[in-house]
Amino acid sequence: MNLRKLVRRAAATLFDIVVEVPPLDKPVPGLVCLRWTLPRPLPGGHLELEVPGGPKGRVPLPSDAASGAVSLHGHLLPDGRHRLVIRAIDVTGRKAGEANREIAVANPGALGDAVRSSLVRNATPFAVNECGSSHYDYADDSLVAWFDRPDADETITEWQRAGAIGSDEAGVLRQFVTQGYLVLAGGIERELVDAANVDIDHAIERKWQGYEWGSSQRIEHLHMHYDAVRRIWLHPRVLRTLALLFQARPMPCQTLTFVFGSQQDAHQDTVHLTPFPAGYMCGVWVALEDVQPDSGELVVFPGSHRLERVRMAEVGCPKVENDWTHFGGTVAARWRQMVSDGGFEPLTYRPKAGDVLIWHENLMHRGSVRIDKSLSRRSVVSHSFAEGSIAYYDSTGKPGHMEPLPSDILR
Numbered sequence: 001m002n003l004r005k006l007v008r009r010a011a012a013t014l015f016d017i018v019v020e021v022p023p024l025d026k027p028v029p030g031l032v033c034l035r036w037t038l039p040r041p042l043p044g045g046h047l048e049l050e051v052p053g054g055p056k057g058r059v060p061l062p063s064d065a066a067s068g069a070v071s072l073h074g075h076l077l078p079d080g081r082h083r084l085v086i087r088a089i090d091v092t093g094r095k096a097g098e099a100n101r102e103i104a105v106a107n108p109g110a111l112g113d114a115v116r117s118s119l120v121r122n123a124t125p126f127a128v129n130e131c132g133s134s135h136y137d138y139a140d141d142s143l144v145a146w147f148d149r150p151d152a153d154e155t156i157t158e159w160q161r162a163g164a165i166g167s168d169e170a171g172v173l174r175q176f177v178t179q180g181y182l183v184l185a186g187g188i189e190r191e192l193v194d195a196a197n198v199d200i201d202h203a204i205e206r207k208w209q210g211y212e213w214g215s216s217q218r219i220e221h222l223h224m225h226y227d228a229v230r231r232i233w234l235h236p237r238v239l240r241t242l243a244l245l246f247q248a249r250p251m252p253c254q255t256l257t258f259v260f261g262s263q264q265d266a267h268q269d270t271v272h273l274t275p276f277p278a279g280y281m282c283g284v285w286v287a288l289e290d291v292q293p294d295s296g297e298l299v300v301f302p303g304s305h306r307l308e309r310v311r312m313a314e315v316g317c318p319k320v321e322n323d324w325t326h327f328g329g330t331v332a333a334r335w336r337q338m339v340s341d342g343g344f345e346p347l348t349y350r351p352k353a354g355d356v357l358i359w360h361e362n363l364m365h366r367g368s369v370r371i372d373k374s375l376s377r378r379s380v381v382s383h384s385f386a387e388g389s390i391a392y393y394d395s396t397g398k399p400g401h402m403e404p405l406p407s408d409i410l411r
Helices: 003-012 109-121 152-161 167-179 190-205 227-233 236-246 325-342
Strands: 018-020 031-037 046-050 056-060 067-073 080-089 095-105 181-184 218-220 250-258 274-276 281-287 298-300 347-349 356-360 365-367 379-386 390-393
Touching: 018 095, 031 095, 031 390, 046 067, 152 167, 167 181, 167 236, 181 236, 190 227, 227 250, 227 379, 236 250, 236 281, 236 356, 298 356
Parallel strands: none
Antiparallel strands: 018 031, 031 067, 046 056, 046 080, 080 095, 181 356, 218 250, 250 379, 274 390, 281 356, 281 379, 298 347, 298 365
């Protein structure tokens, strides 16, 4: 066989694309993240992703890397399992490789249907290399959460009149509407708080994730390893309140455990744990001890949830990989200016053990300076998105995580 035929044969040989997909037994809400690997970089090439008979997508390949990740908008597919075809196309337009995988998606409910319709109207791409606010129609008034609407108080009154909520729940919901946060006093029973502290003591003793005593370091995802922290993460009263806010099942995404105060500067969670539509993410802060003055208390700025939502594209800030310098000079600088211009009165939060604070995704909050560094400020923090929404991290461009609740919770 001559050299020309050998070259043609080599050119006609397709390579296999290694593609990692989420397990099929856990249908994925929101964005579906795929990780791909090619035998070699394909400069100038792209990936084509297609569900036969359904949506198609195309994303450019990096010129110098043979692996990466791509996110699919699962809302553009009916709930259930689908066959996905992934093709690598080289700079000449020739198919260089192919893979077939199965994926499973789940975006049920009225919110899921509303998001699906919005993505179609907005011509949102099926596949994206980088997640960002420009893919979504945040200006669509029909997607505004009930608590951000002018008639929110009337909505609460109607629910109370219909017997769907009691007077206590009506009170905390009104606090959320007007102040941007609510407090469930004694929301976590003392026995569970004590058990969580035993879990945390064990993690500290083991230097979990390299934790050093006395530091402001946060310990991530203890709920995956310790039962009491997991029970706080899935506490029925907290989930019930989140379900009332979202009018959908909440889907928690993580836990962050603090032994001492975070001392974090004033910020909105919007840019770090970003929902679409806006409003469909809340933070949850559970006190595991009576918080003392000068311990680096949490500070909130009541009413600041009505400020503009600061996102990366709107301030011209590129996605962060490792260096947060530019972020500090754009996004964080905008936050400081907004707090200053708004004239908000900061509220220092000193809860009792077991109290729960739930805050609006856009509420400005910070950790105060630890004046007395001997004082701890134990807490478990989590964030939850609404089932049917899209979760992503606008600051980094990565898809977000949403954990479906066990089937026996909030039926």
